[in-house]
Amino acid sequence: MDKALQDIIDNKAWTEDNLVKLLELRGKDQKDLLKMGGDCLLQTRGSEVYYRGLVEFSNICTKDCYYCGIRKSNRETDRYDLPDDAILEAAAFAHENKYGSLVLQSGERDDEGFVNRIDELLKKIKRQTNGELGITLSLGEQTPETYKRWFESGAHRYLLRIETSDKELYTQLHPSDDKHSFTKRLECLKAIQNAGFQTGTGVMIGLPGQSLKHLARDLQFLMDFDVDMVGMGPYIEHEETPLYDQRSSLWPLGERFLTALNMVATLRLMMPDINMAATTAMQAIDPMGREKAMKAGANVIMPNITPSNLRRNYLLYQNKPCTDEGAEDCSNCLSVRLEMIGRTPGFNKWGDSLHYFQRVNNPKK
Template identity: 40%
Template sequence: MTNLFALIDRLTGRHTLKQEEYRALVEGQTKELADYAAKKADALRRKIYGTGVYVRGLIEIGNYCRNDCIYCGIRRSNTSCDRYQLTKEQILECCEEGWNLGFRTFVLQGGEGIVPVHEVCSLVSEIKERYPDCAVTLSLGECSREEYQQMFDAGADRYLLRHETADKAHYEKLHPASMSFDNRMRCLKDLKEIGYQVGCGFMVGSPYQTADCLSEDLKFIEAFQPEMCGIGPFIPQKDTPFRDMPAGTADQTIYLLSLIRLIKPNILLPATTALGTIDPNGREKGILAGANVVMPNLSPVSERKKYALYDNKICTGDESAQCRSCLNRRMESIGYSIVTARGDIILEKF
C-alpha cells in the first residue's frame, strides 16, 4: 500500500482519493499520521479562513420526536425522556439574547415532525425580519421536498441533516425499519437542489461502524460536496438499546476532521459539543486539526438538560453569556479568535 503520509499529501493537493485509499488512512491511523494530517488541514483552513472561528447560536427548540433512532436519547419510545417544546416567544427571546452577544447565525434544532412546517416558516420569517443581518440554519430532520421549499422561501439559509452513515446496511442497524436510507439521501439531494447551504455528517465510532463504513462516508462527502459537515463521537445514552456500547474516540474524530478539511478545503466544519464532552480539550483539538466552527448553546438553561441525545453533555448549566465568553477564552488560548459574523462558506478559488 502506498505510504500513508504520501496519501495525505495527495489528498491535500487533489482533494480526492479512491475509497480503498480512504480505508487505508482510516485503518492506518497513528498519532504521527494524525498530527501530519492536522498540520496540513490547519494550514489549508488558515489559508482560506485565517484564524477566525465562526460561532453559531444553537437553540434546541424541543425534544419531542416521531422517530425511534436506536442511538438517540430523545427517541420516541424513551419514556424516561422529560419532553418540552419552546414557544415561539421563547425562541425569539433566545435569538434576542444571542444577537446581543454578537451571534449572527441561529441554528434551530429539534426532534423531527413535531412542529408543523407552517409554524417553522412563521418563526423563520419573524427571525429574519427582526435580524436581517443574521443567517438561520434549520436542523429538524426529514421532510418532503415541498416542505423544505416552503422553509427556504420563508428565509431559511442553511439546513443540517446528518446522513449518519453512507453505508445502507449500517444505516439499517442504527435505525428502525420505519426509516429509510434512500429517503435520507433523497432529503439531502432535495436540500441541495433547492438552494440551501447543506450540512451532512455522521457519528464516529457508532455501533457496527467499520473502516469500510468510514471510507464510504469520506467518499460520500467528496462526491456530495456539502457546505457543512458535522461529525462527533458516538456517546451512548443510558435509556437507549445502545446504552452499553463503547463510545467513539476523540482521537479518531479529530483525525477525520482533518481528512474532511483536506477533501473540501472551504468546508464549514464544527468542533462539536460531543467532542468537547468526550475530551475536556476536544473542541480546541478539533480547531487545531482543521475545524472552524463552534456552536454554543442559546437554549433556556431550564430546558437544556432535557435535550439529552447522549449522556454527560457539557455546558448544560451555563448561561449563554458564560458559554460565549468561555469559548472565546478557549479559542484565544490556542491562537484563534471567535468571529461574530454570519460565517457563510467562502467560495473563492483556493
C-alpha cells in the same frame, strides 16, 4: 510524515484504501496530519471561527432511532417545547451578542402545525433582527415543498445528518419502516440542495459494527454529494436506547475521539472550502475536544443558548457538556477558549460556506 502518506495528500489520491491509512494514523504521523488540516483551513479561510447560537427548542420527536436519547420511545426524559417568545428572545440574544447566525434544532416533526410554526418563526426572526441574523435549520426530514417554503421565509442553511453512508449500517440504527428509510434520507438531502440551502450533513464515528472502511466511504460520500457543511463527531451511547446493549463491542472512547480528529483533518484536506463544525460530542470525551477539532480544521462552533433549565432534557447522548451553563457563560467561555488556540470569533458574520457558492455557480455536469 511518511513519504507514502504525504504522496496521498499531495496527489489527492482519495481512494478507500488510502483514506483508511490516514484514518488509522496515530503518534507523530497523526500530529502531522492534524497540523496539515489546520494549516489548510488557515490558508483557505483564515483564523476566524463562526458562531451559530444553538436553540434546542423542543425534544418532542416522532422518530425512534435506536441510538438517540430523545427517541419517542424513551419514557425517561421530560419532554418540552419552548414557546415562541422564548425562541425569539434567544434569537435576540444571538443578534445582540454578535453571533451572526442562529441554529434552530428540535426533535423531528412534519405535521402541518409544526411546519406553519417554523415558517412564522423564521419571518419573525428576520423582522426582529433586520434580516441581519443568519438562520440554520436542523429539523429533520421534510417534504420538498416544506424545504422550499422555509428557505423562502428566511432560513439559508440546513443540516440533516446522513449518520452513516452505508445502507446496511444505517438500517441497524433505525426501525425497519418507511419513516426511517435510508432512501428517503438521501432524497431529503437532495431536496435540501434543490431548495437552495447551503446543505450540511454529517456522520457518527465509532458506531457498533462500523469499520474504518465505512468511514473512508463516508468521506467519499461527503465529497461526491458536494456538501457545503459538515458536522461529525464520536458516537456516544445513551443508556435509554437499544444500541446501549452493544456498548461492550464499541471502540474505546479515546479511539473514537482520535479517529474523529483524523476525519476532520482529512475532510478539510479533501474539501478545503467547506464549513465544518467542532461538535460538542468531541468535548464530551476530551475537555479540549472542540479546540483540538478546530486546530485540525473545523471552523464553526455552536454555543448553546437554549435556556439552561431545559438543556439537560435535550440529551442525544450521555454526559453532554455545558448543560448547566447560561447563554452568557457559554459565550464568554468560548471567546477565551478560541484565544488560547490562536483563533478569533467571526462576530457579526454569517460565515457562509465558500463551497456553496462554488457549487451553485459551477454545478457538476
